[in-house]
Structure formats: C-alpha cells, structure tokens
Amino acid sequence: MQQQQQQQSQQPAPKKKKIRVPRSVNGIEQMVEIEVDDVNGPGWGPNDKHVLLNHPMTRVDGPQKVSGAAKYTYDQHPKNMLYGRILRCPHAHARVVNLDTSGAEKIPGVAAVIKGPLSELRFAGAPVAAVAAKTPEIAGDALRAIVVKYEVLPHVVKANAAVAEGAPKVVEPSDEANLQKKASRGDLAKVEAAFGSADAIVEAEYISQRIHHTCLETHGLTVDYSGGDSATVYASTQGTFTIPGDAAKALELPESAVTSVVQHMGGGFGSKFGIGIEGMLACKLSKQTKTPVKLMLTRYDEFVMAGNRSGSWQKLKGGVKNDGTLVAFQARQYRLGGVGQGSQAGQPYIYAAGESYREIFALHTNEDSSIAMRAPGHPQASFAIESLMDELAYKIKMDPVAFRKKNLTDKAYHRQLDRGAQAIGWDKRNPIAGGNPGPFKRGMGCAVGTWGGGGNNQCKVDVTISRDGSVLVAVGTQDLGTGTRTFTRAIVAEEFGLQLADIKEEIGNSKLGGANQSGGSTTAASLSPSVKDGAIKARLAFSERVAPLLNNAKPEEITFSGGNVSGGGKTLTWKQACATLPAAGVTARGEWRQDLQATGIHGAAFAEVEVDVETGHIKPIKMVHVQDGGLPLNRLALESQINGGMIQSLGQALWEGRVMDADLGMQVNPHFGDYKLPGSLEIPEMIPIIDDGDTREVVIGIAEGCIIPSLGAVVNAVFNACGVRVRELPITPDRILMGLKNQS
Amino acid sequence: MKKSDDEKKNQKRSHDPGRRSFLKGVSIAGAGAAVVDKLWIETEAREKKTAEPQIVSGSVKIVLDINGIKRSVEVEPRTTLLNTLRNHLDPALTGSKLVCDMGTCGACTVLLDGKPAYSCMVLAVDAVNRKITTVEGLGSPDNLNAVQAAFVQHDALMCGFCTPGFVTTISAYLKKNPNPSLAEVREACKGNFCRCGTYPRVFEAALAAAKSNKKV
Ligand code: FES
Ligand code: FES
Numbered sequence: 001m002q003q004q005q006q007q008q009s010q011q012p013a014p015k016k017k018k019i020r021v022p023r024s025v026n027g028i029e030q031m032v033e034i035e036v037d038d039v040n041g042p043g044w045g046p047n048d049k050h051v052l053l054n055h056p057m058t059r060v061d062g063p064q065k066v067s068g069a070a071k072y073t074y075d076q077h078p079k080n081m082l083y084g085r086i087l088r089c090p091h092a093h094a095r096v097v098n099l100d101t102s103g104a105e106k107i108p109g110v111a112a113v114i115k116g117p118l119s120e121l122r123f124a125g126a127p128v129a130a131v132a133a134k135t136p137e138i139a140g141d142a143l144r145a146i147v148v149k150y151e152v153l154p155h156v157v158k159a160n161a162a163v164a165e166g167a168p169k170v171v172e173p174s175d176e177a178n179l180q181k182k183a184s185r186g187d188l189a190k191v192e193a194a195f196g197s198a199d200a201i202v203e204a205e206y207i208s209q210r211i212h213h214t215c216l217e218t219h220g221l222t223v224d225y226s227g228g229d230s231a232t233v234y235a236s237t238q239g240t241f242t243i244p245g246d247a248a249k250a251l252e253l254p255e256s257a258v259t260s261v262v263q264h265m266g267g268g269f270g271s272k273f274g275i276g277i278e279g280m281l282a283c284k285l286s287k288q289t290k291t292p293v294k295l296m297l298t299r300y301d302e303f304v305m306a307g308n309r310s311g312s313w314q315k316l317k318g319g320v321k322n323d324g325t326l327v328a329f330q331a332r333q334y335r336l337g338g339v340g341q342g343s344q345a346g347q348p349y350i351y352a353a354g355e356s357y358r359e360i361f362a363l364h365t366n367e368d369s370s371i372a373m374r375a376p377g378h379p380q381a382s383f384a385i386e387s388l389m390d391e392l393a394y395k396i397k398m399d400p401v402a403f404r405k406k407n408l409t410d411k412a413y414h415r416q417l418d419r420g421a422q423a424i425g426w427d428k429r430n431p432i433a434g435g436n437p438g439p440f441k442r443g444m445g446c447a448v449g450t451w452g453g454g455g456n457n458q459c460k461v462d463v464t465i466s467r468d469g470s471v472l473v474a475v476g477t478q479d480l481g482t483g484t485r486t487f488t489r490a491i492v493a494e495e496f497g498l499q500l501a502d503i504k505e506e507i508g509n510s511k512l513g514g515a516n517q518s519g520g521s522t523t524a525a526s527l528s529p530s531v532k533d534g535a536i537k538a539r540l541a542f543s544e545r546v547a548p549l550l551n552n553a554k555p556e557e558i559t560f561s562g563g564n565v566s567g568g569g570k571t572l573t574w575k576q577a578c579a580t581l582p583a584a585g586v587t588a589r590g591e592w593r594q595d596l597q598a599t600g601i602h603g604a605a606f607a608e609v610e611v612d613v614e615t616g617h618i619k620p621i622k623m624v625h626v627q628d629g630g631l632p633l634n635r636l637a638l639e640s641q642i643n644g645g646m647i648q649s650l651g652q653a654l655w656e657g658r659v660m661d662a663d664l665g666m667q668v669n670p671h672f673g674d675y676k677l678p679g680s681l682e683i684p685e686m687i688p689i690i691d692d693g694d695t696r697e698v699v700i701g702i703a704e705g706c707i708i709p710s711l712g713a714v715v716n717a718v719f720n721a722c723g724v725r726v727r728e729l730p731i732t733p734d735r736i737l738m739g740l741k742n743q744s
Numbered sequence: 745m746k747k748s749d750d751e752k753k754n755q756k757r758s759h760d761p762g763r764r765s766f767l768k769g770v771s772i773a774g775a776g777a778a779v780v781d782k783l784w785i786e787t788e789a790r791e792k793k794t795a796e797p798q799i800v801s802g803s804v805k806i807v808l809d810i811n812g813i814k815r816s817v818e819v820e821p822r823t824t825l826l827n828t829l830r831n832h833l834d835p836a837l838t839g840s841k842l843v844c845d846m847g848t849c850g851a852c853t854v855l856l857d858g859k860p861a862y863s864c865m866v867l868a869v870d871a872v873n874r875k876i877t878t879v880e881g882l883g884s885p886d887n888l889n890a891v892q893a894a895f896v897q898h899d900a901l902m903c904g905f906c907t908p909g910f911v912t913t914i915s916a917y918l919k920k921n922p923n924p925s926l927a928e929v930r931e932a933c934k935g936n937f938c939r940c941g942t943y944p945r946v947f948e949a950a951l952a953a954a955k956s957n958k959k960v
Contacts, residue, residue, distance in 0.1 A: 056899075058896050058897055058899060059896070059899065059901070061904075062895070062896035062899075062901060063885035063886075063888060063892070063896055064885050065901050065904030065907050066879075066883075066888060066891075066892040066893075066895045066896055066901060066904075066907055066908075066911055067839070067879060067880060067882070067883050067884050067885050067888060067892055067908075068837070068838065068839015068840070068878065068879035068880045068908045069839070069880070069884065069885050070904060071838065072838075072841075072905065074838075074841070074842065075830070075836075075838035077831070077836055077838075083831075135820070135823070135827075135831065136827060136831070137820060137822055137823060137827070213939075214939050215903075215905075215939065216841070216843045216849070216851060216903070216905040216906055216937070216938075216939050217841070217843075217903070217905045218843075264903075264904065265903065266841070266903045266904070266905030267903045267905060267939050267940060269939075296842075298845065299843065299844045299845060299846070480903060481901070481902035481903030481904060481940055482902070636899045637899060639899075640899045640902055640940075640941075640942065640945060641902070643941050643942070643943075643944050643945070644902060644940045644941030644942070645941070646941070647941030647943065648939075648941055671844065671846060671848065672844050672846075672848035672849055672937065673846070673848050677937050677939065678941070678943070679934055679937060680929075680930045680931075680933040680934050680936070680943055680946075680947075681930055681931070681934050683930075683943040683944060683947075686944045
C-alpha cells in the first residue's frame with residue numbers, strides 16, 4: 001500500500017475524479033461511487049451553444065416509417081420462408097404425459113413439428129410444441145391437430161392464496177416456500193423508537209397489478225438459414241448483439257457465422273433481450289427444415305408469456321412530525337414475479353426517512369416470469385411511497401408539494417416541483433380532498449422519481465468521410481423508436497458543420513462496431529460519447545489532410561461550420577475539402593468517453609383528474625412531467641418520450657392489468673379487447689417539460705425516468721378529487737364507488 | 745379423398761369454430777369456412793359436388809386492385825386481406841402491420857373504396873372488385889402525402905409500428921372532413937392503438953395536415 005502510493009507520487013499521477021454509476025442488482029439500479037481517470041478531450045460545450053443538438057429535430061427514419069417502407073423483423077420474407085407457431089399449455093401447472101404430433105405432421109404444408117423444451121409446465125402459456133408450415137393458417141391447423149395429454153397439478157395464481165398454509169408449491173425445488181426473503185436493511189429497534197417520537201403515523205398496504213409491455217410488434221425472429229454454413233437472423237430486439245450467440249447455438253453454427261439484423265423494431269420497453277424460447281424454437285425449426293422460418297408470437301402468446309411488469313404488495317408505515325419531517329419508516333415488500341423474481345426498488349425509495357427498516361420478499365405464483373419493464377421496480381415503489389407521503393401530508397394538513405420539498409434534500413426536485421406546480425395550476429387546487437362541489441370533482445396530485453441513465457463502454461463507432469463528401473457513421477446499435485439514428489447523425493453533422501441530410505448512418509447489424517443493449521436508459525449515454533469521439537477523431541484526421549490547402553493551419557485550429565472548412569485565413573467548401581482525400585477517404589473509430597456522459601436524473605409529475613362520484617368514472621384532464629437529463633440531444637424526440645412515459649403510467653394507474661382466474665389458473669384477458677390500453681379518447685392535455693435548469697454538459701438517458709412518477713401523481717389526484725384513497729391499482733370505477741360507500 | 749377424410753376427423757375432434765361445418769347447404773366451404781361465390785375454385789372437390797355440405801381445402805386465384813394496380817394472387821379462401829398483402833403478394837406490401845389479428849388495434853388499417861377497414865377482419869376474396877389502398881399507396885418516402893409529412897414534422901411516431909394504421913385512418917378521415925376539430929380527430933382515431941404514447945402528437949399532426957396545402 002505504502003509502496004504503491006510512493007510510486008504514484010513519483011510518476012505524473014493520472015487525474016482522478018469520483019463519479020456515481022448505477023449498479024444493477026436484480027434489475028434494481030443502485031448508485032455507487034467509483035473513481036475513474038479524469039479524461040480530458042473536447043467536451044460537448046455549453047448546452048445552449050449547439051446548432052443541432054438541444055434543438056427539435058424530426059427523426060431521420062420518419063419518412064420510411066410513415067409510408068410503410070421501413071422493414072421490421074415481422075416484415076422480412078426470405079425466399080421459401082416457413083411460418084412458425086407455438087402450442088401453449090392451457091394449465092397453470094402440469095406435466096406432459098403424451099404428445100401426439102402425428103395428426104399435425106400429416107397436414108399438407110406442415111414442414112416440421114418439434115417438442116418444447118420444458119418438462120414441467122409451471123404456468124398457463126408455457127410452450128409445449130412448435131410447428132413450421134407454409135402459411136400461418138396451416139401452422140394454426142397443425143397446432144389444433146396436436147393432441148396433448150396432461151397430468152394436471154395443483155396451482156396457485158393469487159398472491160394472498162400463495163402465502164396461505166398448504167398452498168401448492170410453485171418453484172423448484174419443490175420444498176422451496178412460495179415466499180422467500182431476499183433482503184433487509186435497517187435497525188428495527190431504532191425504527192420502533194423513532195415511531196414513538198412521531199406526531200402522526202400512517203400504516204397501509206399498497207398493491208400494484210401486473211401489466212403487460214404489449215409491444216405492438218410481438219417478440220420473434222425471422223431466421224434466414226437454408227442449410228448452409230451461415231445464417232442471418234432478423235430479430236425484434238433491444239440488443240443486436242444479444243442474438244448471434246444463442247442463435248448460433250440453436251442453429252449449431254459458429255457464432256461468427258450468424259449475423260443479426262435489427263433495422264426497425266416495434267417496441268420493447270425492456271422485454272426484448274436475447275432470442276428467448278420463441279427464438280430458440282424458430283432456429284431449431286429452421287435447422288431441421290433447412291429452410292428460413294419466421295416465428296413471431298401471436299398476440300395471445302405475447303400476453304401469456306412475453307412479458308409483464310411484476311406486481312407488488314407493499315405494507316408500509318411512516319411517521320412524521322407536525323412540521324412534515326419524516327422520522328420513522330418501515331416496509332415489508334413483496335415482489336410478485338410469478339415463477340420469476342420480480343423487481344421492486346427498496347423503500348423508502350428516494351426519501352430520507354429518519355430511521356427506516358425494510359424487508360424484501362419474492363412471492364411466487366403459477367404465472368410466467370415477470371420481465372424487466374421500463375424502469376424495472378421503480379414505478380411500483382414510487383406508487384406506494386408517493387401514496388404514503390400523500391396520506392401523511394393530508395394527515396398533518398400540509399401541502400403535498402411542500403411536504404415533499406421538506407423531505408427531499410436534492411434541490412433538483414425542488415426546482416422541478418415548482419416548475420410542475422406552475423404548469424398544472426397547483427394554486428387552483430382545493431386542499432380539501434373531495435371538497436369541490438357537484439358530481440364531477442376535479443383534483444390534482446404530484447409525485448417525484450429518479451433513475452440512473454448512465455452509459456457503458458461497449459460502443460465502437462466508425463466515422464468515414466469519403467472523397468465525394470459523403471459521411472457515414474456505422475455502429476451495430478439499434479433504434480427502438482427512441483431516435484438513435486437521428487442523434488447519431490446530429491452529433492456528427494454538428495462536429496463537421498453539416499446538416500442532418502449530409503450524413504448517413506448504418507446501424508442494427510452485428511457485423512458493425514459493437515454496441516450495448518438498449519436497457520435501463522443506457523443507449524444515449526453509451527452511444528453518443530463514442531459517436532462524438534469518432535467524429536472528433538475523424539475531424540482531426542481530416543484537418544491534417546486539408547491543412548496544406550489552408551496555409552498549413554494547425555489541425556485543431558481548423559474550423560467547420562455552415563458547410564465550410566476554414567483555417568489559415570482561407571475557406572473551402574466541404575466538398576472542395578473532401579476532394580483532397582485519398583480514394584479510401586478518412587475513417588476514425590470512436591470509443592466511449594465517460595466524461596461525456598453521466599448518471600442520475602430526476603423527474604416530477606403532476607396530474608389533474610375529474611372523478612364522477614355518481615359512476616366512479618375517472619377522466620384525466622391534464623398531465624405534466626418535468627424531466628432533467630443533462631444535454632438534451634433532440635428536444636422533439638425527448639418530449640415524445642416524456643409523453644410516452646406519462647401515457648404508459650396513466651394506463652397502469654387507471655385501466656391496465658392482467659386478470660387471472662383463480663380456479664383455471666389462466667389469464668382471462670389476453671387480448672386488446674379486454675386488456676384496456678390508453679386510447680385516443682382518454683388522453684388528457686399533456687405537457688412534457690425538459691428541465692433546462694439542469695446545466696450539466698453530459699448526456700444521460702431519460703427513457704425510464706419519465707415513466708416513474710406519473711403513477712403516484714394520478715393516484716394522488718384521484719384522492720384530492722373525491723377523497724377516496726385507492727390503494728390497489730388500477731383505479732377502476734368500482735373501487736371508487738366502494739370507497740365512497742365506505743366513507744358514508 | 746384422403747385429405748378430406750383427415751379433415752373430417754379433425755373437424756370432429758376440434759372445437760375450433762374455424763372448422764365447424766356451419767355452412768349448411770353451401771356447397772363449398774374452405775378450411776377456414778369462407779363462402780366464395782363468383783369465384784372459380786381450383787379444386788377437384790368442386791367437380792364432385794354432392795347434396796351434402798363438404799369440407800374441402802385448396803386455394804383460389806383472385807385479382808385484387810391494390811393502390812391502383814391489378815395484382816393477381818393465389819390464396820386459400822380463409823386468408824385475410826392483411827395476410828394476403830403481407831404474405832402472398834410478391835413483392836409483398838408490409839406497410840399494414842399485423843398486431844392483434846382480431847380487429848382491436850387498427851395497425852392493419854387499409855382503405856376499401858376509400859373507407860378505413862381492418863384488413864385482418866376482411867377476407868381477401870371479399871376484397872375482390874374493391875379499390876384497396878394501403879399506406880404505401882398514400883405516399884412514398886420521397887413523396888409523402890399531407891398526413892405523412894405532418895406525422896414526420898410533428899414527431900407523431902416513435903417505434904412506428906402503429907403509424908401506418910394511424911396515417912391511413914386519418915388520411916381517409918380528412919377526405920371526409922377536411923377541417924376537423926381536436927375532438928373529431930380523437931374520435932376518428934379511436935380504433936387505433938399506440939403503445940409508445942404518440943397520441944398528443946398524432947392529434948397535432950392530423951390538425952396540421954388538415955391546414956397544409958399538401959394533398960391528403
Ligand atoms: S391487426 Fe387488425 S386490428 Fe389489429
Ligand atoms: S409509435 Fe410505437 S406503437 Fe405507436
């Protein structure tokens with residue numbers, strides 16, 4: 001130790017700095033501080049000095065998407081392609097005793113029937129067999145012709161039944177309890193003592209339902225393989241590079257022989273990584289038939305197995321002083337992840353709550369595993385804690401905004417709460433819950449949330465300037481509809497003083513430079529530093545080339561703007577300058593620079609709703625979300641993303657939810673007819689606000705951040721409107737009416 | 745005929761409504777139970793017409809008028825218009841998306857004689873002699889119609905999977921009502937879902953398209 005320090009002091013020590021980075025444990029982001037080299041290079045510059053970034057830019061692939069020209073995985077059609085379908089188990093818990101596929105095999109047009117990978121089926125919807133046929137219609141015939149004999153085993157699908165004595169056991173090994181303790185933190189004795197000093201205490205249980213990602217493009221692959229020694233796999237995925245490894249295994253090919261392609265994809269929201277069981281089955285069908293196979297899940301499949309946000313059941317207790325200071329907090333948190341683990345951020349989430357204690361459990365039921373969904377674990381925690389904070393604020397008759405400011409030390413929240421309050425018209429809010437006259441009662445609520453949003457060092461970006469003046473940026477990353485293509489172009493265009501249309505990008509291919517998967521809002525902060533680095537390096541290499549034409553100006557002093565290259569008192573047009581390049585042009589590879597990105601974002605949400613106290617119907621009136629995130633790459637796309645977060649939150653608050661039948665153990669609403677998504681008639685006035693009070697000159701991802709707090713804001717608005725505190729989501733009219741009845 | 749024997753067996757075993765021989769008295773029923781009149785059915789079974797209803801399978805040759813071009817295609821009578829566009833035309837038209845396949849989301853919207861229809865709910869054989877317009881027929885990347893251009897301008901799309909459906913629905917609506925209110929636009933789009941949450945900007949784009957001097 002001593003020696004090391006001495007050594008360091010002898011050599012010029014690399015500058016170090018401390019940064020906070022997210023670490024993911026069971027899908028829950030935790031912030032830890034690490035020491036890193038203080039890399040110095042040209043930065044982004046002040047946020048208000050950009051010419052393209054931090055401006056509204058229309059997305060560069062927009063014209064393709066609005067005209068139907070954009071090809072998604074679902075749209076691929078290699079020659080002779082077969083269609084795959086999966087047969088699913090109708091029982092919540094069963095074993096396959098006999099699988100007779102002979103009838104299916106006889107149907108003309110059926111090319112292959114294969115068995116599913118599981119021996120014991122622990123949820124309704126588990127894959128039992130898969131077929132490949134000439135048309136999707138024939139594939140459907142084949143599924144209907146497969147005869148399966150099941151041994152049906154006892155099941156449990158309701159959380160409260162799963163913890164009852166004698167409940168059927170859900171997970172392996174069979175003596176494993178359905179309720180498993182995962183973590184605890186805090187000193188219970190101290191917490192109990194702290195409750196003794198509280199002026200007011202609220203203790204309540206909050207339940208959030210399981211909701212579905214419902215990506216409009218279902219999960220699946222199009223495997224272009226015809227028996228040769230290589231394959232191309234089109235995947236609807238959030239990770240181009242998560243595909244070739246597993247696909248190669250299933251196709252029994254070397255990994256390098258498989259290329260994955262993700263040109264456009266129709267929604268993932270956290271649910272699309274790796275090839276999944278469906279991808280594995282698609283590859284096996286293709287391998288067996290030596291023919292390309294497209295296997296996209298049906299909508300039913302998508303509901304029963306392709307993803308849901310874990311439910312939560314949280315027993316919370318909070319104690320406050322009359323001045324609003326939280327002094328004591330206790331939580332017992334159940335993650336409802338079916339056969340999986342589920343996720344839930346630890347309570348009291350973002351609040352400093354004096355003494356606090358929490359225990360976190362996984363509670364298993366015979367349902368498919370939950371899958372990471374936009375900000376995994378956070379909306380659940382935020383909904384419960386923001387409800388509790390609201391209940392405490394009302395109990396001590398304190399304004400909910402003031403109450404939050406009292407208990408949040410980070411000033412970013414204070415700034416955002418003020419901004420949001422002003423945008424929603426908080427001063428018009430009636431502080432008395434249900435206090436407005438008439439049957440249509442309006443109310444307002446607020447909530448706050450946080451996320452990481454930092455990047456990692458996986459992106460390798462090649463920037464090439466050609467002699468004809470064209471510029472190509474190439475990297476294997478994917479665009480989920482988040483605008484990756486557009487900001488990639490914009491960063492390079494800005495560096496070269498060009499327009500978006502002057503740049504071309506090539507993405508979504510595993511043969512291009514490596515890239516991280518798009519999960520946890522990491523894409524912008526991983527990709528943009530590498531793009532910027534590549535652009536800077538290409539600019540310097542280019543400058544060296546053209547310097548002789550510019551009176552031998554120093555490369556770093558040559559400037560690029562407005563389509564011109566200037567230095568040494570001379571100016572060339574971009575095309576003139578490029579004409580001096582060798583035939584191969586100039587290429588530079590950009591690597592990630594941690595100083596160009598950061599982590600840690602804040603958001604505040606406000607909602608106004610109108611509750612009809614005669615019918616229990618809730619009409620959303622207005623929503624506001626204030627979001628920071630360092631340098632906004634594209635204001636137009638960011639606002640769209642904030643809108644999207646608010647709308648998805650609204651869906652969870654008021655309408656969405658998987659409904660399970662306890663006896664059958666099946667989902668009874670596995671289609672859009674009965675699973676209520678937000679639609680055009682219910683969308684309130686929406687105000688997405690980019691928080692320019694955040695002047696950090698770094699890129700941070702915001703996708704997750706903008707889905708977290710709206711849930712609490714809506715729930716609290718409903719209470720303010722009608723005085724009914726609904727602690728179980730979604731807030732359906734019957735729950736309002738029941739609450740009103742219990743009041744009177 | 746071995747095939748129809750097999751299918752009779754299947755039919756008894758299965759509870760799938762698509763296989764029920766509910767077409768009493770109709771001489772031809774496709775495996776998907778489509779009634780096909782005015783069409784020439786390419787099966788031997790038709791020749792052996794008997795008094796009893798029969799289940800036969802096979803495909804029909806039809807000509808569809810799509811985006812102003814006559815396209816001939818061979819499909820089973822049970823094939824939806826959506827699957828015909830996407831799977832059977834060569835080259836295919838994949839702008840219309842398959843999302844729910846049961847008439848609940850609008851991603852497959854096409855125009856039939858100018859009126860929006862869920863193409864997953866229309867059999868291809870029923871679209872014969874009608875003018876079919878898909879999103880590709882409304883404009884191309886280099887020549888967008890007013891609605892498409894406004895969608896790009898107002899960022900009314902994210903992943904874009906719902907977008908062709910919205911564009912098609914709104915394009916038809918603006919022809920009917922060139923100067924709609926916000927409430928009317930919302931009403932017009934109520935048969936289309938967007939999961940990414942583009943609604944506010946879809947409304948903006950529709951209103952802007954109505955005001956633009958580009959062609960719908
Ligand atoms: S796919 Fe036709 S309405 Fe959904
Ligand atoms: S843009 Fe993705 S579903 Fe609408």
